[in-house]
Structure formats: structure tokens, C-alpha cells
Amino acid sequence: GAGVSQTPSNKVTEKGKYVELRCDPISGHTALYWYRQSLGQGPEFLIYFQGTGAADDSGLPNDRFFAVRPEGSVSTLKIQRTERGDSAMYLCASSLTSTGFDEQFFGPGTRLTVL
Amino acid sequence: DQQVKQNSPSLSVQEGRISILNCDYTNSMFDYFLWYKKYPAEGPTFLISISSIKDKNEDGRFTVFLNKSAKHLSLHIVPSQPGDSAVYFCAASGVKASYGKLTFGQGTILTVHP
Numbered sequence: 001g002a003g004v005s006q007t008p009s010n011k012v013t014e015k016g017k018y019v020e021l022r023c024d025p026i027s028g029h030t031a032l033y034w035y036r037q038s039l040g041q042g043p044e045f046l047i048y049f050q051g052t053g054a055a056d057d058s059g060l061p062n063d064r065f066f067a068v069r070p071e072g073s074v075s076t077l078k079i080q081r082t083e084r085g086d087s088a089m090y091l092c093a094s095s096l097t098s099t100g101f102d103e104q105f106f107g108p109g110t111r112l113t114v115l
Numbered sequence: 116d117q118q119v120k121q122n123s124p125s126l127s128v129q130e131g132r133i134s135i136l137n138c139d140y141t142n143s144m145f146d147y148f149l150w151y152k153k154y155p156a157e158g159p160t161f162l163i164s165i166s167s168i169k170d171k172n173e174d175g176r177f178t179v180f181l182n183k184s185a186k187h188l189s190l191h192i193v194p195s196q197p198g199d200s201a202v203y204f205c206a207a208s209g210v211k212a213s214y215g216k217l218t219f220g221q222g223t224i225l226t227v228h229p
Contacts, residue, residue, distance in 0.1 A: 106158030
């Protein structure tokens with residue numbers, strides 16, 4: 001698989017629970033991005049990593065959201081005490097670097113539903 | 116505060132004709148603009164981009180025009196094909212050298228009728 005993969009494709013959880021969403025970027029891509037897309041809207045930036053470090057986390061809505069990329073490859077987006085308003089499509093993308101105008105390749109997304 | 120806006124939620128075009136999708140932005144610090152296409156159940160895929168130092172970029176049937184003074188960009192598809200039917204998002208980057216952070220518009224659903 002040469003593309004960005006995300007697991008699970010669908011996640012249904014109950015309000016107050018903890019969830020983890022996983023992203024496997026394209027091999028060799030040093031930059032990784034998380035976006036959230038609500039129905040009828042465009043993707044909204046959450047955070048991006050250059051290597052293992054978060055280069056810009058200004059889009060994380062609050063401290064219930066956290067993301068890691070410990071080895072500079074796979075990333076996990078973690079959401080604590082989920083709320084119904086967290087229901088959305090969570091998209092991950094990767095690019096060769098983030099220092100130029102490198103194309104971002106998107107995965108198919110994880111649809112999160114909080115009941 | 117919607118910094119990138121696509122004011123037309125949908126557009127319907129006959130096959131073979133031109134499709135014009137529009138996008139406006141408010142932040143003058145943006146210096147790189149992109150168009151993405153999205154099919155159902157798939158992530159967005161990159162289509163074409165333009166740097167703020169240019170006013171036109173062409174790639175096959177797709178041309179993007181940038182009018183910096185009006186803070187407006189448009190995507191022209193000529194000729195339109197049924198396979199072009201998808202949601203089109205414009206996006207912008209470049210603020211404070213955070214090139215990785217893309218700001219997207221709300222999207223325009225393009226339907227090309229055979």
C-alpha cells in the first residue's frame with residue numbers, strides 16, 4: 001500500500017469515552033497532518049508534525065485532544081472524554097517535507113460518531 | 116472567521132462545457148493556493164496549485180487563476196467530463212511560514228451531466 005492509511009475507518013463511541021485514531025503515512029514522508037471535517041464543511045486543520053515534533057498544534061480545539069508521533073512515522077490522535085460535538089471525519093495527510101510546497105496526500109479518513 | 120470562502124455550494128455543468136469554481140480569501144498573508152478534489156468515501160486529492168507570484172497556472176484541462184488585488188482565485192475545467200463530478204475544495208497556506216497548515220474553503224459540489 002503506497003498511500004496514507006487510517007484505522008479504524010469508522011468508530012462509534014459513547015459520550016465521555018476515550019478514543020484513539022491511527023494514521024500510517026506514506027513511507028519516507030517526514031511531515032504528517034491531522035484535519036477534522038464536519039458535514040458540509042471543508043477540512044479544518046488540527047496539528048502537524050515535522051518528524052517527531054509537533055510543528056504547529058494551533059488547531060487543536062482544547063486539551064481533550066492530543067496527538068503523538070513518537071518515531072516520526074505512525075501518528076495517533078487521542079481524544080479524551082469525547083463529546084457529541086467531536087463527531088466528524090478525521091483526516092490524516094502526509095507530505096515529503098513541510099518546508100516547501102510539497103503536496104499533501106490524504107488518507108480516506110476515520111469517521112467518528114459520539115453517541 | 117472563515118478566511119477561505121467558496122460561496123457556491125454547488126455547480127451543474129453540461130459535459131464538454133467549461134466549469135468555473137470560485138474562491139475568495141481574506142488573509143493577505145496567504146502566499147500559496149491549492150485546489151483539491153474529493154470523491155465520496157475517499158480523502159481529498161491534490162489537483163493544481165499556484166504561488167502568489169503568479170496569476171495563472173495550467174495543467175491539462177485545469178487552469179487556476181489568481182487575482183491578488185481582489186483576493187480571489189478560480190479553477191477552470193475545460194472541457195468538463197462526467198468523471199470530474201466531485202467536491203472541489205480550495206485551500207491556502209503560507210501564513211507565518213507555517214506552510215504545512217492548509218486553510219480550506221467549504222467546498223463546491225460539481226456535477227457534470229453527460
